[in-house]
Amino acid sequence: MAAKRREYDEEDVRVRPGRSSRPRTRTRPRHENAVEGFVVAVDRGRYTCVVTDPADPGVPGGGPDERTVTAMRARELGRKSVVVGDRVALVGDTSGVTGALARIVRIAERTSVLRRTADDDETTAEGRLERVVVANADQLVIVSSLADPPPRTGFIDRCLVAAYDADIEPLLCLTKADLAAPDAVLDYYAELDLPYVLVRPDSDPEQVSRLLSGHVSVMVGHSGVGKSTLVNRLVPAAERAVGTVSAIGRGRHTSTSAVALRLPPPEPPSRKRKGDPGWIVDTPGIRSFGLAHVSAESLLHGFPDLVEGTLDCPVNCEHTAGEVDCKLDAWVAAGHADPRRLASYRRLLASRAGEVE
Known part of the structure; x- marks a missing residue:
């Protein structure tokens, strides 16, 4: 004789008690005394x-x-x-x-965010890592030596693109001016009216301090260009490690992490420097400044000397060397821009597309 099938009702259902009788809430404390x-x-x-x-x-x-x-x-x-x-x-x-x-x-809401895409050896399955270098900076000091190691305009171009994309004012700082003349570098950026300062071993650091006064300035540069030496002259108490340049012309990394340093007030007090003396954000020496996070349109804005030459380009022109109807070649041929600037712009376009720069 088959067993009679049991029928279940709601009394047989066991309800697991919650972990806590305290109701969950999304309300967060205001921390008014923070x-x-x-x-x-x-x-x-x-x-x-x-x-x-x-x-x-x-x-x-x-x-x-x-x-x-x-x-x-x-x-x-x-x-x-x-x-x-x-x-x-x-x-x-x-x-x-x-x-x-x-x-x-x-x-607090950030007024600016300076980003860079990590190097090729720091990629993940989702792509290259994007790093925030610093927040709320209003000036990017691009430190480049004029010799030992020689200046790399490609790196400077990348930094300029990142500065314009973040709406940060750039300042070109050319170190080791006692070893080489700045004419070639300045001629390359002649159309940009780029502010710059020359630094020699016997230079008065006050000339740089005046340009940094009242700003949050982030300093970037290749290892070995004298960035840490300059920081130590501007902020003697910083005691940032100073490295040397190898035989192949590459500096050794000395700064290992970004740090913000307050500029000391001038001694004696100067009428030209009043109020907040400003901050320097010293960053680790880097060999590349990835721009994968920058759109193609923003990339062009980093080359203001080329922008006008694109006005007659066809719609959706990618401005690469393979674009037959691109007007940038004619713009450069007419002497409106340096051909090296166009070559640098197209190299950056190629690197964004994953090609070898």
């Missing part, structure tokens, strides 16, 4: 921030007080990255004493 900080260094999940307290009105001639605070990123930030140059809100122990740890709970 203090503002400026990120000056990032190292393995720890963020060094400078917190500035306003000047005490009861102290005649007293300036604002600064302290350095170590912080971690709060979980409520999610996947938002924190980089050097970010202006953040801090809670927790912001005293700055040894062993104290605060939390970064907010990141």
Whole structure:
């Protein structure tokens, strides 16, 4: 005789209790008492921030007080990255004493973001890695030596494209001017009216400090061009490591991570330099400045001397050497731009397409 099939009702259903009786909510604390900080260094999940307290009105001639605070990123930030140059809100122990740890709970809206695409050997299955170099900079100082190693205009062109794409003003800093004349490099950029400064071993660092005063300036350059030496002259307390140039003309990497350094006030005080003395963001020496994140249109804006020559190009012209109807060749042939600039622009176009530069 077959067993009678049992019928189940709702009383047989067992409901698993929740892990917590506390209801979930998306409401986040406002942290109204958070203090503002400026990120000056990032190292393995720890963020060094400078917190500035306003000047005490009861102290005649007293300036604002600064302290350095170590912080971690709060979980409520999610996947938002924190980089050097970010202006953040801090809670927790912001005293700055040894062993104290605060939390970064907010990141202020960035006024600019300087990016570069990582080198070819830093690719993933999704493509080349994109790195944020610094946030909130308003000046890009492109450091290039005039000799030992020789200047690389291709690298300078890449940096200019990145600066214009990030809406950051460029400044060309030519070092080792005692070893070679700057005429060839300056002639190459003659149509751009690019601001520049020459640096020699006996140069007064004040001439560079005046150009950096009041700015957040990020310094980029190949290893061995004298960038760290220049930083040490501008900020003696920085003590950035200085390297040498190898026999094949390549510098050895000395700076290993980006760091923001406040420029010291002039001694004696100068009428030409008032207010905030400014910040220098020293970056590790790099051998390439990838631009895969820059659109083809923005790439052209890095070559303002070529823009007018594209006005008569057909719609959707890619401006490559293979474009029969591209008007850039005629523009250069008529003497409106340096042919080396067109060649550099097309090399960058080719590198974006994954071809060998």
